[in-house]
Amino acid sequence: MSEPRIRLRGLRKSFGEKRVLDGVDLEVAAGTSLVVIGGSGSGKSVLLKCVLGLIEPDAGTIEIDGVDILALDARARRAARAAIGMLFQNGALFDSLPVWENVAFGPLARRTLARRDARAFAARILASVGIADSVGTLYPSALSGGMQKRVALARAIAGEPAILFFDEPTTGLDPIVGAIIDQLVVDCVKRLGSTAIAITHDMASARRIGDRAAMLHHGRIVWDGPAARLFDSGNAIVDQFTHGRSEGPITMELRR
Amino acid sequence: MLDLLAAVGRGVIGACRATGAASLFGLEGLLGILRPPLQPRLFGRAFVEFAYFSLPVVALTAIFTGMVLALQSFTGFARFNAEGAVANVVVLSITRELGPVLAGLMVAGRVGAAMAAELGTMRVTDQIDALATLSTDPMKYLVAPRLAAGIIALPLLVVVADILGVMGGFLVGTVSLGFSVPTYLHNTFTFMQTGDVVSGLIKAAVFGFVIALMGCYHGYHSRGGAEGVGSATTAAVVSASILILALDYLLTQIFFVR
Ligand SMILES: Nc1ncnc2c1ncn2[C@@H]1O[C@H](COP(=O)(O)OP(=O)(O)OP(=O)(O)O)[C@@H](O)[C@H]1O
Ligand SMILES: [Mg+2]
Numbered sequence: 001m002s003e004p005r006i007r008l009r010g011l012r013k014s015f016g017e018k019r020v021l022d023g024v025d026l027e028v029a030a031g032t033s034l035v036v037i038g039g040s041g042s043g044k045s046v047l048l049k050c051v052l053g054l055i056e057p058d059a060g061t062i063e064i065d066g067v068d069i070l071a072l073d074a075r076a077r078r079a080a081r082a083a084i085g086m087l088f089q090n091g092a093l094f095d096s097l098p099v100w101e102n103v104a105f106g107p108l109a110r111r112t113l114a115r116r117d118a119r120a121f122a123a124r125i126l127a128s129v130g131i132a133d134s135v136g137t138l139y140p141s142a143l144s145g146g147m148q149k150r151v152a153l154a155r156a157i158a159g160e161p162a163i164l165f166f167d168e169p170t171t172g173l174d175p176i177v178g179a180i181i182d183q184l185v186v187d188c189v190k191r192l193g194s195t196a197i198a199i200t201h202d203m204a205s206a207r208r209i210g211d212r213a214a215m216l217h218h219g220r221i222v223w224d225g226p227a228a229r230l231f232d233s234g235n236a237i238v239d240q241f242t243h244g245r246s247e248g249p250i251t252m253e254l255r256r
Numbered sequence: 257m258l259d260l261l262a263a264v265g266r267g268v269i270g271a272c273r274a275t276g277a278a279s280l281f282g283l284e285g286l287l288g289i290l291r292p293p294l295q296p297r298l299f300g301r302a303f304v305e306f307a308y309f310s311l312p313v314v315a316l317t318a319i320f321t322g323m324v325l326a327l328q329s330f331t332g333f334a335r336f337n338a339e340g341a342v343a344n345v346v347v348l349s350i351t352r353e354l355g356p357v358l359a360g361l362m363v364a365g366r367v368g369a370a371m372a373a374e375l376g377t378m379r380v381t382d383q384i385d386a387l388a389t390l391s392t393d394p395m396k397y398l399v400a401p402r403l404a405a406g407i408i409a410l411p412l413l414v415v416v417a418d419i420l421g422v423m424g425g426f427l428v429g430t431v432s433l434g435f436s437v438p439t440y441l442h443n444t445f446t447f448m449q450t451g452d453v454v455s456g457l458i459k460a461a462v463f464g465f466v467i468a469l470m471g472c473y474h475g476y477h478s479r480g481g482a483e484g485v486g487s488a489t490t491a492a493v494v495s496a497s498i499l500i501l502a503l504d505y506l507l508t509q510i511f512f513v514r
Contacts, residue, residue, distance in 0.1 A: 054385045078391070086389045092382035106390040155390075
């Protein structure tokens with residue numbers, strides 16, 4: 001099998017006493033998408049932020065195309081990360097900038113796009129996520145949650161990154177808009193030929209987006225398999241999670 | 257007893273660490289100003305935010321300070337029959353000391369707090385992280401323009417404060433204290449030296465830097481949602497105000513005591 005695009009080995013991260021990641025091993029093959037599931041606070045967002053270089057892991061390696069990015073110098077790391085597009089959990093749109101400037105931000109910063117072409121460029125990307133050009137001049141605070149997610153998606157894909165991360169792209173949206181966003185995510189990944197990691201709590205969405213799925217629990221990957229097998233994984237932890245049962249191996253702190 | 261020592265020690269170590277971290281942060285920001293490309297658009301926005309919107313506050317502060325200064329020094333000096341020195345006292349105090357310090361304190365409350373709140377909100381909503389994922393260095397994009405704006409804008413505000421402060425003294429002196437217009441003006445300008453004004457403007461540049469630095473530093477490192485942003489804002493104003501007063505003493509020592 002060819003080199004995976006992303007490979008994590010023994011990734012650990014603690015905040016003070018609290019161990020969030022405790023030896024995560026994960027591989028994502030080029031051109032496929034992986035869905036990561038796991039309870040609230042299990043460290044899914046921290047995992048993505050480690051790969052993005054926003055959080056420094058305590059131990060472990062992060063390889064992208066076989067290169068351990070933690071061993072690179074700051075400049076080379078930045079270059080490696082420029083290849084990753086990220087949709088943040090809460091959108092993280094720049095609220096001091098209008099929508100079109102949010103979308104064109106990455107290409108403008110990299111100087112691959114001239115400022116006078118930015119409006120038209122943004123309009124094209126926005127159209128691809130189903131947002132009318134007239135929205136471009138609004139500020140993010142004037143948009144509904146679903147529109148903000150779509151604009152954030154547009155911003156993440158605008159640089160045509162080889163790797164895309166989606167942190168809960170559909171949380172807090174109604175089922176129809178959620179399904180549309182899922183479809184957009186799948187389309188974007190297909191169109192760009194990107195490799196993707198998506199975090200989600202929504203099992204329907206997990207099966208729509210993912211080729212493969214992995215479950216993060218107590219700081220480790222406890223199951224890893226085809227996304228279609230999420231409901232009959234044969235793993236008690238995954239079973240409890242995907243079926244949303246209150247009885248099972250996962251116990252909440254409050255019941256201890 | 258040992259507990260007490262330990263607590264004091266922890267406090268001192270914490271303070272040293274914070275000072276070191278803030279200094280490194282400031283240094284990185286300053287390097288960000290010098291490193292190309294220049295960001296005229298961002299600087300312009302930060303400058304307007306800093307200078308233009310602070311103008312009314314600083315102007316009012318300066319006028320009333322000049323007025324009260326004339327009144328106080330007149331009644332005080334009357335005891336020594338030295339009322340003639342009022343104009344000198346006003347112009348020297350304003351340009352050397354009160355212009356930069358009061359403008360600095362007022363602006364710290366206004367602009368320092370606003371910077372901390374803005375950057376703090378960007379931090380807790382992941383916008384600063386988002387910048388980094390979009391090939392943009394937050395130090396260069398957010399911090400450097402604000403530091404530059406502080407260094408340039410506060411001296412300009414202090415020029416305005418100097419003029420208005422002296423004018424306030426002049427109004428009180430001529431209208432209610434009975435000085436003649438030519439005498440008051442003469443006393444003002446013959447005793448004023450370039451060094452007085454320039455030292456005040458240098459102070460202002462330092463204070464402007466400190467205000468922007470504290471606003472950015474505390475905002476940038478805020479955590480924990482809306483409450484975290486609130487305490488970052490308070491910390492920015494308090495630390496900038498104390499630093500202004502301490503640095504004022506230090507700079508005065510350097511400028512005037514040989
Ligand atoms: N910068 C930080 N400092 C301290 N603790 C942190 C930090 N970031 C995350 N944590 C902690 O790490 C744990 C995992 O957080 P994370 O955001 O990764 O959860 P998550 O799996 O994404 O949950 P959710 O599904 O609710 O988004 C949480 O307990 C959180 O409190
Ligand atoms: Mg999360």
